[in-house]
Amino acid sequence: MPDSLISRTDSAYSYQLLIKQLLYAPLANNPEQEIVYRDQWRGNYLTLRERICRLANALTRLGVKAGDTVAVMDYDSHRYLECFFAVPMLGAVLHTINVRLSPEQILYTIDHAEDDILLINSDFLPILDQIKGRIDTLKGYVLLNDEAQSPHSSIPIAGEYEELLAESDTHFEFPDFDENTRATTFYTTGTTGLPKGVYFSHRQLVLHTLGVVTALATPLSQGRLHRQDVYMPITPMFHVHAWGLPYAATLMGLKQVYPGRYVPDHLLELIDREQVTFSHCVPTILHMLLKSPLAEKIDLSRWKVIIGGAGLSKALCLEAMRKGIDIFTGYGMSETCPILTLAHLTPEMFDLSVEEQAVIRCKTGVPLPLVQLRVVNEQGGDVPHDGRSSGEIVVRTPWLTQGYLKDHRASEKLWDGGWLHTSDVANVDGRGYVKITDRTKDVIKIGGEWISTLELEDIIAHCPAVAEVAVIGQPDDRWGERPLALVVRREEGEEKAAEKGILNFVREYTEKGMISKQVVLLKVRFVEAIDKTSVGKVNKVALREKYL
Template structure:
């Protein structure tokens, strides 16, 4: 056994626990007058943010919230959410970011499962709470988030309205030290089966993730950098994995932050233009919505850097964004990983490539961040060759991965089987260590003994000028075991919509050049009006399988 060589500790030395409160120190010293903006309704400074965090903490404590209690939030992306990101965990409580896009019954389940004591709810979501209020077990206080609107007529027994609640609280607070492994946040991932599962993160994990992302985004020499001159605006819901952890990163960096509230294309584009936003992140469907807006031609997007995650980015979408000068690149992670694990940054020589070749790299899953140990393994947990061809499941270790699912031992053990977190994502890794996800383990199609990637098929079909959206699922087949079923949404107002034969001919172009297995010509097609999405904008293949198989 290795002998104990731990450093001696002076009794009066400060051990400096990694707590969320420490992320607020640097901007208060270096950028106290930097702005935080909420839509066209409010702007204030980092000094104001700190005061409001103190007021919120004191208001919570005065309401009886104590260490270990849970405070839930149902809000659009706002300055209030940012205040909760800090104030709630800084008093030792747990922040539950409620997924407002779940059904009322699912929201009820998560509120009770998380054992919420206080619920901050925007007036837009009050009707949901009114549906379930008689069955909510533990909430003692409801706080209304009203956006300055007129008084609300509701049956909910609100304790206070947020702004008046803060105004009555002291602007001074001393936040205690405690164990850095204390749980700071909880939220629920819907997954593909069963009830929502609660994932959770400690202060230590959130601080280390913030530091890791700062290093990963702040050090590239040429492309995809986040620096102090940037203006940050999230376009990923703040209820979803802390908006990918980037509000913590932006705050620690002290950059100007813009919060858009409820997403609407014209509002988002107007904020990008008016506030000179330079750094954002979103899922592909949101970017697609913005690029198709009638307002987009009025906005210069050539200084906008965007991380795309949540689901695969097609090369056609990437190229469309690049043509507008957007610095677009993929980020990879999942709810259970806090989330960011890798980023598809381009080296200097890659930026000299033609757009098509660049898009190929920007759409990859990228290279891992500092402190992330990713392996691509076969069913025996043996690492597959790094040749860009061999596929396996991504398994990972990093200091910020959820240590399990809340109150769910069985699924927690399955998640961490073999001592690595299992992502369920199938990928390759090339000689330059770029990961590329080819599918989810449950979405790979096995046809005639060959594996077919649904993501590759979707990418091929998305290049057709008449195709607006596509999702590929496995259809049972007596002869082949499975064969691909492509669900295709065509663009509106086409003079001559393509038929199934034309789409099949597109596949033949790729199989004839050896780009993809000839087994894909077994693909069947079905034209549909829309593609079902999950609450965070991902293609909902479980719903599609239930509906179309």
């Protein structure tokens, strides 16, 4: 059938889906609504627009132009929110650096993304001092500082953020350009040692925002996001744009609260003082918050929380529900911008017992509007929606990364057959609720952060006492998972001494920045042999069944 394309009047305005369009509604309808950073800064949407323009002018004076890349290393702050808008609105690319990576990995991402300017919080200057002589691309540094005194550093700072903004004009005419222009880049780690760069266009971020708002704003009550909510992220803004929720909150004109560093009592104080009603975090953070004595003293019954990044246990869900928290699961990954599903309850589900509701809240959920999600077997066919048959989640939606930056082979594998492959194994029940049961990749997720078992095995295998090793993820109520090393020793000996030696050996690698510090949670178990498949590969399915 031939296409029937619409005809355009020559003078008609071609409305591109650009990030700048997300600012129009709050500026028109809720300009005085507050935006708060800790106890240090308080503004509103008019202030936000003004500061976005100031930042654009400041970056332009530093030589930033369309196509350049501006990187940020900061805690969750109003500054980060301003960068979410100003940088891509210039036509430049925002690179949100994962400050939890090792210095060597951060160096790799800076060079691989070809960053031109770096905005860096003073707390992270020591990381930069370790790698500064090997950075090839950066042309300038801007200091982000919460303290009155400027820190001492050998890094050539072009200026301090607030001073640069104060010197800049409050007006900037942001241009129109193609909505498919790349807006953001960040890096995800998985089974391989080098982080992979994912990227998203203006169009994708706008459509993801609209999809998230639609999904969150339409439920009757449970998990509903509305204009009277007060939003505070407790997911780092460097991680998939804080799940895209700052864009959604801005579009809706919500009061926004940015907490800076994640200190449990400080977060709880902000929730109480600013009357926060909507957040999202990984299970580890929620566990720490609920274990704080302060959690017993403040009212959390108005708080709605999306849990993602790792599986939500029924025990943690019930503990949160006992405090009146409206808790439910969201699912996605770095490659998916990220939100694909949400585990909202339907009205009739409120007739179920609390325990039965918790089971549903802990599921992966149902797809958002515009998300085409399938669970397929090895032949690519859909598995029955019986809550038992398992397969891999594959998806199509407008906001999926179109590949990995500068990595054609991995990109083709990701998009094999025209569907994005998540490597997550799941089933679907008769109501359409997805539940992840496993992962095809041999990675462990500790507090929402990926740890490569292959990388950890490689390190442990270098320990003189180790003949053979396999690492699997062990369920943990606090961290989601923690690594369990199954070790065949070279020689018989005292187990406690051997375990201590392995842990000290691994700790040396963490201190050198060669692997995430999260591996200090490693547990060691000595075994007679490592199960293998018929072709001699380590059989981790069998190991999980035997030891977990």
